[in-house]
Amino acid sequence: MTSAPWEDGSDGREERGGRERDRQGRSHGSRRGGGLPRGGDSLAERSAIGLLWAAAISAVAVLGFIVVYVLWHGLPQLTPEFLLQSPSAMGREGGILPTIIGTVAVTAVGLIIAIPLGVGTAIYLTEYTRSEAVTAIIRFGAECLAGIPSIIFGLFGFLFFVIYLKMGWSLLSGGLTLAAMVLPTIIRTTEEAIKAVPLSHREVSLSLGATRWQTVTRAVLPTAMPGIITGVMLSIGRAVGETAAVIFTAGSSLRLPTSIFSPVRTMSVHFYILAREGISMPRAYGTAAVLVLLILAINFAAYWAMNRFVARRT
Amino acid sequence: MAEFGIVEEYDPLEMKMEVRNVDLFYGQHQALKGITLPFREQRITAIIGPSGCGKSTLLRCLNRMNDTIEGTRVTGHITLDGDDIYAPGTDVRALRRRVGMVFQRPNPFPLSIFDNIAYGPKVNGLKDKERLRHIVRTSLEGAGLWDDLKDRLDGAALDLSLGLQQQLCVARLLATKPEVILLDEPCSALDPISTLHIEELMRELSTQYTVVIVTHNMQQAARASDYTAFMLAGELIEYGTTAKIFTDPDSERTEAYVTGKLHRT
Ligand SMILES: Nc1ncnc2c1ncn2[C@@H]1O[C@H](COP(=O)(O)OP(=O)(O)O)[C@@H](O)[C@H]1O
Numbered sequence: 001m002t003s004a005p006w007e008d009g010s011d012g013r014e015e016r017g018g019r020e021r022d023r024q025g026r027s028h029g030s031r032r033g034g035g036l037p038r039g040g041d042s043l044a045e046r047s048a049i050g051l052l053w054a055a056a057i058s059a060v061a062v063l064g065f066i067v068v069y070v071l072w073h074g075l076p077q078l079t080p081e082f083l084l085q086s087p088s089a090m091g092r093e094g095g096i097l098p099t100i101i102g103t104v105a106v107t108a109v110g111l112i113i114a115i116p117l118g119v120g121t122a123i124y125l126t127e128y129t130r131s132e133a134v135t136a137i138i139r140f141g142a143e144c145l146a147g148i149p150s151i152i153f154g155l156f157g158f159l160f161f162v163i164y165l166k167m168g169w170s171l172l173s174g175g176l177t178l179a180a181m182v183l184p185t186i187i188r189t190t191e192e193a194i195k196a197v198p199l200s201h202r203e204v205s206l207s208l209g210a211t212r213w214q215t216v217t218r219a220v221l222p223t224a225m226p227g228i229i230t231g232v233m234l235s236i237g238r239a240v241g242e243t244a245a246v247i248f249t250a251g252s253s254l255r256l257p258t259s260i261f262s263p264v265r266t267m268s269v270h271f272y273i274l275a276r277e278g279i280s281m282p283r284a285y286g287t288a289a290v291l292v293l294l295i296l297a298i299n300f301a302a303y304w305a306m307n308r309f310v311a312r313r314t
Numbered sequence: 315m316a317e318f319g320i321v322e323e324y325d326p327l328e329m330k331m332e333v334r335n336v337d338l339f340y341g342q343h344q345a346l347k348g349i350t351l352p353f354r355e356q357r358i359t360a361i362i363g364p365s366g367c368g369k370s371t372l373l374r375c376l377n378r379m380n381d382t383i384e385g386t387r388v389t390g391h392i393t394l395d396g397d398d399i400y401a402p403g404t405d406v407r408a409l410r411r412r413v414g415m416v417f418q419r420p421n422p423f424p425l426s427i428f429d430n431i432a433y434g435p436k437v438n439g440l441k442d443k444e445r446l447r448h449i450v451r452t453s454l455e456g457a458g459l460w461d462d463l464k465d466r467l468d469g470a471a472l473d474l475s476l477g478l479q480q481q482l483c484v485a486r487l488l489a490t491k492p493e494v495i496l497l498d499e500p501c502s503a504l505d506p507i508s509t510l511h512i513e514e515l516m517r518e519l520s521t522q523y524t525v526v527i528v529t530h531n532m533q534q535a536a537r538a539s540d541y542t543a544f545m546l547a548g549e550l551i552e553y554g555t556t557a558k559i560f561t562d563p564d565s566e567r568t569e570a571y572v573t574g575k576l577h578r579t
């Protein structure tokens with residue numbers, strides 16, 4: 001008898017059940033999980049392991065070096081005035097408050113647009129459409145988008161949102177451009193997270209008299225949530241640090257935004273301009289330090305949120 | 315049809331569900347061939363047969379879970395209290411509440427014990443906290459779990475042992491107040507002690523509900539059921555009281571199977 005995926009669940013679901021048991025620390029003991037055999041490693045094996053180890057260490061080292069370097073030069077700049085005042089003399093003096101607000105605002109607008117769209121698309125692709133063609137086309141489109149350099153998004157946003165739709169340099173134009181940029185990430189990660197939800201959750205839900213929609217919102221999405229949050233966090237990280245896509249679309253105004261039609265300058269753009277035009281290197285490092293700290297904070301918050309979420313649900 | 319003359323003998327009053335001349339196709343593949351079978355009220359009916367013979371498929375016809383698989387086609391009649399459940403306009407959600415299902419693997423949601431049991435009532439529109447609490451309690455009692463779990467309703471369902479998880483799945487089902495309970499090899503993932511618990515529970519349930527169990531385990535069918543149906547390659551070979559099927563079956567193939575002589579795939 002050939003075993004296809006739909007067959008009574010003894011294959012696919014077996015595995016999932018196993019994983020569930022693993023999570024509870026039951027079932028599979030440590031007998032199998034003893035790791036690689038230690039004794040008698042060949043020279044080739046040992047050097048391969050050494051290389052892997054070196055690769056891992058250097059990855060962490062590079063990250064650590066960048067963070068330390070930026071903070072080393074930037075932290076001395078961080079005074080309350082620097083964080084809470086508007087810049088003067090093009091940024092040579094004063095603080096960077098409008099760029100902090102601009103960064104947060106443009107990212108928020110982008111995410112507010114991208115999350116419902118991306119999650120909705122992923123739900124549609126995984127739970128609703130049965131047309132292979134539609135799925136393939138949308139997936140192909142998303143993949144292509146993911147490979148496009150962000151400057152192209154900037155150019156597109158400029159031509160389409162800023163000029164053609166007459167939105168001007170604004171939070172909205174910048175947010176829409178960022179949304180287009182992070183959409184593929186959100187779609188893909190949400191799709192993966194939804195597909196990882198055991199089929200049995202859906203079956204049980206339907207068998208208890210739930211509608212398809214209730215099944216998606218109450219049985220599937222909560223289980224997929226940690227994966228979805230991961231995708232959103234990756235997207236936020238990318239959007240917060242993005243320069244090329246926003247410099248053409250959100251503008252570089254140093255005034256505080258008053259509506260989503262206001263132009264703003266993000267921290268990364270500010271940093272770029274300060275450094276590029278040679279306005280003030282110390283201020284540029286100060287801005288970079290705030291940006292790095294913000295990204296670190298977002299990542300820690302993400303871990304914290306996820307752990308809490310997982311702890312509450314399982 | 316002569317092979318199971320019993321079909322003519324049964325009393326229509328005690329029939330909860332009835333399957334008549336049911337064929338089922340998965341695309342081109344015919345998985346059920348002319349099945350005719352009664353399910354008696356407040357009795358346990360076991361469906362046995364080698365794997366791949368269509369037991370799960372038949373079970374999933376009874377609450378129309380096969381509807382969720384693209385390309386399935388069912389012909390013939392299946393009735394619940396005399397009403398055809400495949401008739402156009404049937405409320406499938408209401409049907410699934412009346413005919414509930416326990417699956418092969420314990421599959422609680424990754425939620426608390428309370429939320430697992432409240433899931434069914436909630437998706438069916440119940441919001442009242444007090445009534446939800448009451449239903450959770452009676453359902454746990456019905457599944458013999460209340461004393462064990464009453465102090466940890468907020469605990470994670472997945473932290474329970476597999477046996478308790480399966481009992482919890484029964485409780486979750488009871489919360490929607492079903493009339494028929496379908497169990498698809500409910501013990502195949504469980505240890506012998508938990509298996510006995512589930513069998514006792516089934517016995518208990520059969521005082522109120524109509525119970526149908528698919529099982530691979532011959533002893534289980536012999537021990538725990540009132541009626542037994544034996545299937546082979548999509549066909550019903552024989553149906554009768556469990557005592558008769560296991561001690562004096564009409565069909566040679568039934569005899570070969572229950573005595574372990576038929577090669578089980
Ligand atoms: N979703 C499906 N699509 C196509 N064929 C299926 C599907 N589910 C089961 N089958 C086939 O139908 C037959 C009966 O399967 P099943 O009812 O699961 O058997 P059992 O529960 O007795 O092991 C098998 O030959 C199986 O391969």
Ligand SMILES: [Mg+2]
Nearest residue numbers: 008369370371
């Ligand atoms: Mg089966």
